[in-house]
Amino acid sequence: MTENAGPVLETQNLEKYFDQSTSIIDTLLRRENEKVQAVDGVSIALDSNESQGVIGESGCGKTTLLKTLMGLYQPTNGKILFKGNDTAEFGRKDWKEFRRNVQIIFQDPFDSLDPKLTIRETLEEPLKIHNISNVDERIVDILEQVELNPPEKYLDRFPRQMSGGELQRVSIARALILEPEVILADEPVSMLDVSTQASILNLLSELVDELDVSMFYISHDLSTVSYVCDRINVMYLGRIVESAPTSELLEDPQHPYSQALIDAVPIPDPKYNRGYTTLEGDVQNPVGIGDGCRFRDRCPDRMDVCEQTPKFIDVESDDDRKVACHLYYDHPQHTETAHTDEEQQEPEVSAQ
Amino acid sequence: MVKNNLSLMDNRFANNYVVRNVVGSLRLMLEDKATMVYFSYLVFVLFLGAFGPMLAPYPYDETLYVNGEILRSAPPSLAHPLGTNNIGQDIFSRLLYGARPTMITGLLGGSMIISIGMTVGVTAGYVGGRVDNTLMRITDVVYGVPLIPFAIVLVSLFGIGFVQSIVVIGLLLWRGNARVLRSQVLQIRERPFILASKAAGASRTRIVFKHVLPNIAPMAVLFFSLGIGFSILIQATLAFLGVTSPFIPSWGVMVRSAYNSGLMSQAWWWSLPPGLMIAFTVLATFMFGRSYENIAGQGNEEAFVQAG
Numbered sequence: 001m002t003e004n005a006g007p008v009l010e011t012q013n014l015e016k017y018f019d020q021s022t023s024i025i026d027t028l029l030r031r032e033n034e035k036v037q038a039v040d041g042v043s044i045a046l047d048s049n050e051s052q053g054v055i056g057e058s059g060c061g062k063t064t065l066l067k068t069l070m071g072l073y074q075p076t077n078g079k080i081l082f083k084g085n086d087t088a089e090f091g092r093k094d095w096k097e098f099r100r101n102v103q104i105i106f107q108d109p110f111d112s113l114d115p116k117l118t119i120r121e122t123l124e125e126p127l128k129i130h131n132i133s134n135v136d137e138r139i140v141d142i143l144e145q146v147e148l149n150p151p152e153k154y155l156d157r158f159p160r161q162m163s164g165g166e167l168q169r170v171s172i173a174r175a176l177i178l179e180p181e182v183i184l185a186d187e188p189v190s191m192l193d194v195s196t197q198a199s200i201l202n203l204l205s206e207l208v209d210e211l212d213v214s215m216f217y218i219s220h221d222l223s224t225v226s227y228v229c230d231r232i233n234v235m236y237l238g239r240i241v242e243s244a245p246t247s248e249l250l251e252d253p254q255h256p257y258s259q260a261l262i263d264a265v266p267i268p269d270p271k272y273n274r275g276y277t278t279l280e281g282d283v284q285n286p287v288g289i290g291d292g293c294r295f296r297d298r299c300p301d302r303m304d305v306c307e308q309t310p311k312f313i314d315v316e317s318d319d320d321r322k323v324a325c326h327l328y329y330d331h332p333q334h335t336e337t338a339h340t341d342e343e344q345q346e347p348e349v350s351a352q
Numbered sequence: 353m354v355k356n357n358l359s360l361m362d363n364r365f366a367n368n369y370v371v372r373n374v375v376g377s378l379r380l381m382l383e384d385k386a387t388m389v390y391f392s393y394l395v396f397v398l399f400l401g402a403f404g405p406m407l408a409p410y411p412y413d414e415t416l417y418v419n420g421e422i423l424r425s426a427p428p429s430l431a432h433p434l435g436t437n438n439i440g441q442d443i444f445s446r447l448l449y450g451a452r453p454t455m456i457t458g459l460l461g462g463s464m465i466i467s468i469g470m471t472v473g474v475t476a477g478y479v480g481g482r483v484d485n486t487l488m489r490i491t492d493v494v495y496g497v498p499l500i501p502f503a504i505v506l507v508s509l510f511g512i513g514f515v516q517s518i519v520v521i522g523l524l525l526w527r528g529n530a531r532v533l534r535s536q537v538l539q540i541r542e543r544p545f546i547l548a549s550k551a552a553g554a555s556r557t558r559i560v561f562k563h564v565l566p567n568i569a570p571m572a573v574l575f576f577s578l579g580i581g582f583s584i585l586i587q588a589t590l591a592f593l594g595v596t597s598p599f600i601p602s603w604g605v606m607v608r609s610a611y612n613s614g615l616m617s618q619a620w621w622w623s624l625p626p627g628l629m630i631a632f633t634v635l636a637t638f639m640f641g642r643s644y645e646n647i648a649g650q651g652n653e654e655a656f657v658q659a660g
Binding site for chain 2: 067070072095096099100102103104106107108111112113114115116117125126129130171174178
């Protein structure tokens with residue numbers, strides 16, 4: 001693998017479609033089933049030591065994106081680049097390197113540790129796979145780092161003997177024990193109660209800073225994402241609709257969907273009289289939805305041009321932000337906007 | 353309870369996860385009185401299987417004479433606790449001898465059933481796709497084969513024999529195991545701890561042996577014990593039908609001889625004991641497997657309750 005200074009993990013126009021189950025009759029009639037477009041043209045670049053969040057409502061494709069990034073799903077189209085190398089061209093050795101450097105933390109702490117293994121055995125596994133010595137020492141170290149003290153007390157316990165917060169700490173320990181470069185976190189605190197959430201979030205962001213790890217943090221909860229991440233991507237029905245540094249997104253959301261999201265964050269003051277978000281309708285079913293802005297049916301600012309897929313472009317005046325909305329760029333002819341598929345990609349970072 | 357028991361075991365052998373799970377579950381199970389009874393009964397039958405022939409007062413095929421005459425169909429007495437059969441053999445001795453072939457049938461048949469069933473089920477479930485389809489269609493075909501007629505055909509092909517009758521059972525009865533274990537694997541393989549292990553770079557073999565098998569183990573043990581029960585039951589049926597070797601004195605063969613002699617109702621001491629032994633042994637294996645599943649599955653259930 002070649003090293004370069006570009007992003008650690010990057011996706012270019014990543015697509016993941018799922019087949020719906022086809023019946024025999026469909027096959028006989030050669031009827032093509034509509035695909036479920038779970039992830040549709042996502043381009044994200046994660047720099048080293050950066051924490052990026054992906055936020056969106058349930059079913060918008062966050063978890064699919066994460067699993068595709070992890071290499072657990074084969075992407076339908078587009079590329080995943082790890083340190084500039086395309087994962088599609090990975091050999092056995094490259095995958096092993098990738099597996100060592102990209103780790104995952106799941107949402108449900110009660111189900112993300114094997115109930116039949118002790119904590120020691122769970123933490124041992126990645127080390128054994130990658131032939132790393134001084135196993136015991138490392139396990140004790142990492143347990144101390146995730147603040148499970150004293151480590152000896154936890155080593156021979158089973159997952160069923162521990163609380164949700166403790167289990168999530170073990171999950172974090174398992175992800176960090178290989179000293180990876182990237183952590184993919186799939187709503188790691190959403191199943192914990194609020195007081196535990198805070199301590200796990202603190203721990204996670206401290207460790208990420210301390211150990212020079214980059215993190216992809218996926219959640220539906222804007223407050224936890226903004227707490228941990230430097231940059232937030234807003235996802236709606238498989239597409240990223242806006243990407244901006246956290247503070248800017250929170251202060252001045254551009255895309256109508258981001259605006260609605262941020263308006264909906266509760267303010268902990270009962271006397272404060274805020275306007276209520278009025279977002280009509282439901283999320284569309286992501287089956288064969290074709291072209292056009294995904295948000296158009298619910299958008300308060302809907303125009304005719306929204307039947308076409310918006311470009312994902314830099315926001316004028318600020319090249320650190322991107323938004324996919326027709327409101328933010330001029331259209332030469334409103335009736336015939338140029339085909340935008342190619343332009344939708346982010347400028348490519350040199351791959352070699 | 354478990355916590356204390358498990359954390360107390362700290363030597364290497366006890367920490368081997370197979371040993372740990374089996375010992376832990378057994379200990380829990382034996383707290384239940386009914387299970388304790390079934391377990392003791394099974395141990396007793398196993399003991400008979402191993403030492404029965406040594407304990408038997410007479411050789412199983414020795415014809416006994418009293419005053420120069422064959423002692424035919426004698427009712428129970430002190431010398432012959434279960435009487436004799438129509439050709440003067442001691443039934444108590446035959447019953448003791450019969451434990452061994454019955455146990456061999458159970459263990460061999462049960463192991464064949466579980467090993468074929470588990471191999472097919474786990475492979476189909478874990479590999480998925482075309483492999484899954486092929487294996488499951490084969491299973492469906494095997495499901496369509498009627499057991500007893502097929503056994504008779506096979507036995508006529510391979511010749512009548514004790515081992516043949518067991519192999520026939522093993523070759524057919526794995527079907528249910530394969531289906532159920534496949535569905536278990538399908539559930540387990542999508543769980544986050546498997547994905548996490550994949551993400552860490554674990555190979556397919558490692559995942560199957562370290563994560564999948566231990567988690568379907570309670571189910572597999574249940575099916576193993578059901579398999580033992582079924583093998584004994586069906587072998588007895590085959591013996592009764594006369595498609596197994598009549599010279600090996602299994603309990604099924606005893607019932608058949610009693611039936612053939614026409615003394616089924618008069619010589620109750622001949623027909624009843626082997627029948628009851630079969631019934632109790634099968635019952636004990638079924639009930640024992642049930643309670644193993646109940647208790648060994650508990651760890652997971654707790655987790656589900658907490659998560660939900």
